[in-house]
Amino acid sequence: MRGDVVVLRKFSTEVEARLAASVLEANGIPAEVLADTAGGALPSIALVFPIRLLVRASDADVARELLDTSVDPPDDVGQPVD
Secondary structure, three states: OOOOEEEEEEEOOHHHHHHHHHHHHHOOOOEEEEOOOHHHOOHHHHHOOOEEEEEEHHHHHHHHHHHHOOOOOOOOOOOOOO
16 A cells, blocks of 8 residues: 555454455455454454554545445345245
8 A cells, every 4th residue: 555544443353444444445445454463362452452444545535435334235134035
């Protein structure tokens, strides 16, 4: 990732951060996850040092909008399968 980088969000779990990064990347926005959890050996460290989601400053507004947009489930969710 080149250019000015900003912290878009902070998360308490790496799974949430990586999911958000995947959503952004699927929409063409490069994202990086920074976690200081001893390589995953001490995930509870994230409670003190949150996991950070980084994006380019030029992508920040669009990235925020993507992550803040709610999605309604399809009408057939929860319906029995024939």
